[in-house]
Amino acid sequence: MNTSRHSLRRFLHSTCLALLAASSSLALLMPAEAASNRVQEVSGTWTFRLLPNDPATAQHADTTQWHAAQVPGHVHTDLLAHHLIADPYVGDAEAGLQWIGNAAWEYKLEFDIDEKTFNARHQDLVFEGIDTFADIYLNGKKIAATDNAFRRWVLPAKSLLKKRQNELKIILHSPIQSLLPQVQAMPSKLAGNYPSPFGDEPRDAMTGNFARKPGYHYGWDWGPRYVTAGIWRSVKITSYDDVLLQDFHIQQDQLNAQSAALQARFDVQADKDAQIDLEMRVSDPDGKQIMSRSLHARLKKGLNQLALPLQIDHPRRWYPHGMGEQALYSFDLSLKKGRQVIAEQKKRTGLRQVALRRDKDQWGQSFGFVINGIPVFSKGANLIPFDMFPNRVKSEQMRAILQSAKDANMNMLRLWGGGYYESDAFYDMADEMGLMLWQDFMFGGGVVPGYDKNFRENVVAEAKDQLLRLRSHPSIVLWCGNNEEETAWKDWGIGKKLAEENPIFAEHVWSGYVALFGEDLREQVARYGAGVPYWSSSPSNDLADKANDSNNGDKHYWDVWAGSQPVEAYLSETPRFMSEFGLQAWPVQSTVDAFAPRSEQKIDGPLIRAHQKFLAGDGNQRLLLYIRANYHEPKSFADFIYLSQLMQAEGIEMASLHHRSSMPRTMGSLYWQLNDVWPGASWSSVDYFGHWKALHFHARRFFASLTVAALHDKGVTRLSVISDLLQEQNLAWRLRIMDVDGKVWRDTTQALKLPANSAMELAQIKDADLPAEANQKTTYVVVELMKDGKSIARSIAYLLPSKLMQLPDPGLVATIVAEADHYRLDLHADKLARAVWLDFGEHAYKLSDNALSLLPGESISLRLDSKQSLATLRASLRIRHLAQLATSP
Template sequence: MKFLSLPKLMVALALSLLAGVAMAAAPSQLVIDQGWTFRLAPGNAQLGKHADAAPWHTATVPGTVHTDLLAHKLIPDPYVGAPEAGLQWIGLADWEYRIVFDAPQAAVGSARSDLVFEGLDTFAEVWLNGARVLDVNNAFRTWRVPVQGKLRAKGNELRIVFRSPIAKLLPQVQGMPVKLAGNYPSPYGDEPVDAMTGNFVRKPGYHFGWDWGPRYVTAGIAKPVVLQSWDTVRIDNLQLRQDRVSAERADIAAIASIDAVRAGGLALRLWQTAPDGKRTLAAERRVELKAGSNRIELPLHIDQPQRWYPHGYGAQPLYRYEVQLGDGQSAIAGATARTGLRSVELRREVDAKGKSFYFAVNGIPVFAKGANTIPFDMFQPRVHKAQLRHVLQSAVDANMNMVRSWGGGYYESDDFFDLADELGLMVWQDFMFGGGMQPAYDDAFRANVVQEARDQVRRLRNHPSLVLWCGNNEEEIAWKYWGHGKTMKEADPLLAERVWKGYVQLFGSDLRQVVAEEGGGIGYWASSPGDDLAEVANTPASGDMHYWEVWGNPAHPVTKYLEITPRFMSEYGLQAWPVQRTVDAFAARAEQGMATPVIEAHQKFMAGKGNERLLKYVREEFGEPADFAGFIYLSQVMQAEGIELAALHHRASRPFTMGSLYWQLNDVWPGASWSSVDWFGRWKALQFHARRFYAPVAVAALRDAKGTTTVSLLNDRLQPVRGELRLHVLGLDGKTLRDERKPVELAPLSATRFHDYVDADLLGKADPAATVAVFDLQVEGEPASRGAVYFVPAKQVKWSSAEPRAGLRAELHRDGAGLVLEVTAARLARAVWIDFGELDAELSDNALTLLPGERVRLRVTSAAAEGALRAALHVRSLADAVQAQ
């Protein structure tokens, strides 16, 4: 026998290892989504009344128990009528899901196989072939379970048992002598009002009910279940950390997190695909891996990078990177990631009045214009990309550049962030804490949240749209100002101290550290509203604000918005009902009325009896609605005009104020809410107004409660613009009382205070109840901007007694580009709303103010026939919706 020398032997072993690597199969993946069944778990107390849920039924995965029950007609549609009280048993029950699957040969014979659960909601026991392999207690985490040696080629049984979070936690919560403040107590008796469990479980908080959505405490396999197998290496994550980005150069670190079965050397390649599609080899090196976890960092330098900008400030070019591990020409593992190159910082600069709060992107101070997003459905798995695209495109179409993803729901999907990247929407991302107080004094609870945060920050950190991580929504102000802290201090001072210390540890330290370690340079903010744990929170001088004294208690008039000038307004809002067609989807006309059961079931603002609060605001400005349809319409007019007043005030207060995010953009179901786009994707009047009041170049003509109108000129463009401002004072019949035109120049990124007028300056001796002042700003290349100033509440305006009162005429016809609707008004027409009854149609504009004799041309897009649209066409104005005085 011939023996090799030691050096030659080592070379031979190395070559043998590399040969094995080259021949090794790439990691395989089996998505386990077909063939699931579900049932009400045996022995559960709910079986007596719901025996029809006891047999096995087919299930959809990803999905929820509510949607699976609905698919089998075991429950009524949770959105139609008023079934909510009768469905609370679902949240009290335990549920079992089961599948039998065959494992691929690669999985059975691989060195490593993991079952990966991206979202189990929430308390779950996972069983594989009769063995309990995992216990889950967090819906926001990704759970990975090694199963090599536990798989069979045929007939693997995977069972997941979901325990009721209420039943599981209630004994613990009831056993607390002094209880943590919760969010919304259940009105249905499924848990006591003084022992709320939602704050103790890491699942979407809105499932327990909110003031814009129902209480459906669901469970299920909310995201994919995947079997991953590999023999050599698996790339767990590819981070694209942006260390420095300027117009001249971008310095990036591509960081691959690698799980190696055994130690060995491999070739690593990193490919770059530029926004123009050109693919180049960006980096190449040989790496020595140790068995287990490895972190490989590759520095990249890009000269003259194409930078990513928010909508309205530039383009959104995106770079794609692909990392490959292998040897020679074969790759045995890979991963891809996409990003946009930009610098972003949250700037906190001390000045004479306090401390600024604004975002600078690529060095540009950006005035944040947008809205808050809530979950897009009560049942997350049925949210689809087309739905997300429609709502986020609606935001962009309304000139928004930011959305705040609110903390009482779930972390949004990759689709959501991909779309935000492509559309140029900055995302303020809350961690999933929506209100009340969490048991952060518990070490195990905090450790669970920290792992949740790592999972989510790692998943989302490459998105250029992500500009901020925020610890929670409203928990700090609830403790400091809503009585939560005071009540607990009075009842148990030692517990109160422990609770607050746990809060500070979690939101002041733990999550901040996760973002610092994993977030790639994105900023962290402890709570919204707040001042990053300064003693005073929710102050106009520093940090961000939520303002709810309009709409919420004490329900000030909307002109109060003009007295609140924050650094950054991250929440404010007014409620409205969705359009009539949406209301008709959940309530028959006979079921519709101010206090009918179905309407009340879809009005979730309990603190102020929602419809009574809505009617208060409608009556203050407009008077008494003529009927329920008029109430729906007037609620939208009130919402749109009130939010416009606030948003324009915020913009006119630049640079002291640098953000205006109204509550809220979208809906979780069809009902009354603060949204501007309803659950079906239909625009309310507010969304049309937002497109105008968020326009890059606009006029703000804001009349306060004392009768002073302040006119400001707004320019979000990066360059100065020139145009003409027209002041036109006229009677409702069109008689001109004053007509002036002045050339104006607007500096870039500015708000310019043009002039202040008292009523007498504008009215002279004219009748305030029959006169309007209109400010029109015309700038070449920009949409015209209009501000109309009224001198008395709308209910005191002397509308014509003729029918229709504004002399509105609408003609639908076709031109070369499609359908056109031409609308004219004989007299002043305020809040003109056009719809087509039961037919869906999109209009290029709506919720308009037309001056006497003015004509507008609107594009109409619909699948309906022209004749059907013409027959269904309905046009109304404000004067048509109120009872005659």
Template sequence: MKQWAWGVGLVLLLALHALPTVAAPLQAQWSFRLLPGNAQLKAHPEAAQWRPASVPGAVHTDLLATKLIPDPYAGAPEAGLQWIGLADWEYQARFDVDAATLARSHAELVFDGLDTFAEVMLNGRPLLRAGNSHRTWRAAVQGQLRASGNELRVVFRSPITTLLPGVQAMPHKIAGNYPSPYGDEPRDAMVGNFVRKPGYHFGWDWGPRYVTAGIWRPVRLESWNAQRITDVAVQTTALDAQRAVLQVAVEVEAAVARQARVQVEMLDPDGRVAATVGQPAALHAGAQVVLVPVQLAQPRRWWPVGHGEQARYTVRARIDADTPEAAEHSIRTGLRTVELRREKDAKGGQGFAFVVNGVPIFAKGANVIPFDMFPARVDPSRIRRELTAARDANMNMLRNWGGGYYEDEAFFDIADELGLLVWQDFMFGGGMQPGYDPAFRANVVAEARDNVRRLRRHPSLVLWCGNNEEETAWKDWGHGRDLKAADPAFAARVWQGYVDLFGNDLRKMVADEGLGVPYWSSSPSNDLDTVANDSTRGDKHYWQVWGNPALPVQAYLRETPRFMSEYGLQAWPVLRTLEGIIPAEELRVDSHTVRAHQKFMAGEGNQRLLQYIEREFGTPRDFSDFVYLGQVMQAEGIQLAALHHRASRPYTMGSLYWQLNDVWPGASWSSIDYAGRWKALHFHAKRFFADHAVAALRDEGVTRISLLNDLQQPLNAQWRLRMMDVDGRQVSKQQHAVTVPALSALEVGRFADAELLGRADPARTVAVVELLDGTRVLSRQVVYFAAAKDMQLPKVQIDSRWTQDGDEIVLELRSAQLARGVWVEFERMDATLDDNAIDLVPGEPVRIKVKAGAGLETLREALRIRSVTDAMASR
């Protein structure tokens, strides 16, 4: 009987050992409350009792779910919710652990995101203290778990009350970002740049101030026995169309020293085995890396969208396959090379171009900010919606801006799939960092290591950038000048800390762990050279249009950078997105609620927006026309800049406008609003970022015409220039055959106004410039010779015609006269259009494909069309 029991025990033991490493989300019921004894309890006693919580989540969303606070986005509740960021919060959970997990010799609790100053206790014993929202926190828990009733407790301390005494005690402060208008934090002692937490939570000029706390990413329990594979990385030694020479790094953690066999298997994009390599390894106790060389013939490379396929391989690593000690780990990755090419020119300038698989890529795209104020609310479908919209607008690069958080794997998986290159900032949004503090720097280095290693498998990731605007702020905005005047010794210490962190520490981390992805110390920058925001070298942020001194949009044509990584114009969301957010009676430029959703210049941004609208169109009649004309102005202005950048190739090799998306329903520089609706700018981007496009750019009485070809094959086409009046009468026409070389911008003509117009009235005449493939229009631009408010634009009648072929519904628009900025929408319903925000040339139809959850008759009845002349008060 004893022998039988022993045998069963041995079989059970072997079965447990045969299980691979197990990483499972923690199955627990969470609750939260305001920490007992906290100063905020007196004013908010309703938050004292335990209430259900969501993990991942945030205290704001938990308070909202339990109806303790109103919707943070609707109306103007922001001032009344600042107490949440001043409070300390407590979360707790109870969970059970199965017998198999308890039997394993190693177990860890892993917290992928704790926001931010957190004390974690397990079964009444301290487990860890966290102080960085961007890090992964691990704690060994073998021997501390029990089968049932485990108690996990997490206390979050307010970052403001935690750090404020130290910041206030500083004789001279380092520069912060946006001071709070609500009194929860002194304006002269901001803590945001001292804490490793998303900077935008402290407020930005496109989003509210909600200083969050909580368990914002998943918690999981990992367990294992003899050994586990903790990471697999693929280093590319050589890669071309014939051969890939790879080094696969398999990171192993072993319980004891032992002999093992490591096997690497690579599956091609179709799931077929492309290579299998095995080799012995002498493991020691602890962590180590086993390098396995792999070669592939005729590899399928990963390319940016428009340049080839987005091929991805599965890399599967095994240790001691088919043995009780077996461990396995797999990743999906793409094979590509990337270079940041910085060639010097004869005039002392220096280029800034991304080269993928040996091909220079003109970067077309936008800056990405967080998708929500509360990151746990962002699911993969939301990310896919925005990234697909970027790809559909012919973008090939997105810059993940440094004031938010490092995105989830889902973001990069989707970018890999869609062929979108990613410029990734480290999470520093502005101001100045206390890099002079060794503990702060060590915390950042640990954060960088976590995220570089987590994201490095993604072929879409092509740059790590140290920070956003910190170098230019120090050198150009007065941050350095003011601190030097106040305390020269401290200023020197602050700057040396900056150089240590961004010039050395992060650069070394990326070099050591980033698998060859380039590093850039700041944006804008020339990588710590003398001038930070230089048009002749490095990348450029240009804000003299929109920002101070608020130059007209034509100034974009006089600024020619090597790579434009920020520029922008503001506009409001589509009105439908504001339903339920701003009451109908409050839809006025100067209403309290509208101002609360306009964060630029502390709510005064609508005056800046009106300034730009009125320059071109005059004063809008009402709020609806204000929103519409603002979107037309934004779209036309950014189009001017982007086409200028593209026409300046190869001197200029990138154009990333500010910004792609929104964190909430408010005024901003985005081309996609918070609800995912495209503004006019995004429809324009689809045209001005197209692989084949015409750039007809008029400035100071001269129109420069260039033809753009971003593909790796020459384009045989024609270009046509027609002069016509607003009623469609043709004044003149010319058409020419042309071959546009691959990867180029070809200037085909410069024309003075007098040459184009002759005796024609500039208030009634336009130029229509087109790139043609036979009779098919590849790209079209209408050039205006006067501001819309000074033109004799007719009141147009736009005719609409519907056709349906199976599931495809097409709306055809036609006007006998010129119709500028035609916008199609549907009353009380949403529809997806493949084109919008267009200029109708007299007599020439435009066909728009429409997708909607409604039939043809419903669409016909709901159709609403407007043009610029409809919205101008003088008309």
């Protein structure tokens, strides 16, 4: 059906045009993070074009004309806004758009500056982010050549700025063409990530790991290859006269339940000796001012480092989601010279202590986070960028994804190193929601030239910029040097191959790695990271001999999926902290409809294959391998979607419950991945449009603060109970051994005193000990956690793969009724209804639960929110369950 597909095109196009039409007026603002006294946004009517002498002009002459541009923005989105390229997300447009990454682009703006800015003694032109290799010209003079998309570029401009009609020109060079000559000249090449399948870059000379730009732009196994460029964050003019407030942060010296000993620390730059007054107002998490302090200071010419002690009695501390409140204090600073306020800044931060526990124990060396003295089991997922083009990410889209993480009872997200450092708004949201952040530095994989002094200096400057910007956020609990670079060198044969080819160079490369990730970044985090721990790589044991070790450090486990091992292998892997593992699935039907018409939705169809980026083993065939291992053969592409999501949800649930029930040996379970950059097949639990896959509904249950696990493996069902709560719980647990038709072979309930923050094994049930009447093809084990006589958590273990079970028609009956401000969907099953999925097609809706199983005779009620009429919802409801696909075994 083409409706959704055209809707996506219209949505993306209208979004681009709306952004192009942004106001051209100049704005004055005083952002919290600005290291300057006055800030004027540089705005107006930006224009762009393909550089006229670029080789691409021969085939793309229409792009050499000047067109309106969006800044912040990207070349691809500007081209799309003017219909100069096909929609990058629809159909199989990817191959035809690779020329953009090999071309050079020119951006231009004419702007004025206001009176106060023009008369200031100091004026700097500031680029908060430019991607990546850019020549910057101001009023005809080249003032900079940039080479890092993650840095903040501050360019002195006093001698060049005019009051009216300033011209800013930016030449954005191709990152591929900028780096390719030096890479091709290397006698021994450094291993990259994913070679381009499109011929826009040689497969044996990949440039992405030499560029300080988002690595995923070069393509990944869950996203397309769009090597874009652009002025991707704001452009400003900062100005001051003779005193500059360069930095302001709150240092937490001591914190406990009784008191918080803090220091407000300031870096002030002075052109000459001067006297200033600092005034600090502190507000509690409810917004009530609780303190006002002042400091009179005599400045010397140059940099002055000042401190103002602050004490808060009985502080409200910041805790992760599920452990306590997300208390955030506000610190408002005014800097005065005489009676004149010359600078104001505001910091909002949470008071919390964070430690990375690395104790030696009977298993090896632990890896787990301790917040305010309390060990935390980290529950969550890995976060990738929200879009291929960051400027297109709206605040509400970002908030919806983070809210989905919180709603699924997650308390941690790992910000993977192949993307970019997120916006200030993102970290504010994480602070508010109590989502701990494992923050990678932006190294996604491959081998980087750490042996190059200039490269390392560039990265150190980048790290300092980001640490200073982000250190006030209590959500950040770890800075990690990179993703998978150490294990790639040690475990994937990359280091061995280079050592065989060129041993001297290999040693040089590894020494550079240790210098960059073992020393340089560690030192920057120690200096500017506000006490947050540092970890050199993931997976790693922080540069110990073995990188991806189950007994020490964090673990990435891909024997399941990439190694084609059965999902049951998850139960034999018990790491100290699982920071990556995953199974793929297709998104919901309406998301697939957005990029491919129904007639093209075939497992091996070209449009479907174009949106399946796992090429190493043919992603759809790998999906079929796992589907066929446990379920029936899909009869249609819709079945394929349903079964892929079921396989993903049940597999990740098995692994996550195993991790949680292995506490305290295992202290973290972060599956790959939370979200998507575009509509397509991936490991995500929430698709590009924010729709929850089956996995996310399961995650809300298996990450609940109180839950149970029934895990069947090798003829034994192991029953466990898990609590993240910080108080002992008086509960009960109920065990039933049942038949699909509703017969109960065993039904027992026992009292349970569950210690705080713990996991406990309840029982082990061998298949051989089941009642003689129980048929494995129809029997399953149900364990429930009971509180005040009500079931609060449930886990079901099946004794055979689904394809070998005899699942009856469950006799499902669904009724939808209207209530005050929503609908109610009532569902009843006469017999076991396994893996029920409710869907309303192309209509927008939200269900309070989905991807669930009903026991024989069970009835449930779900909340249904939709703007559609009752008649439309009743007519469009489609129900899937596993018995529909069953055939006689």
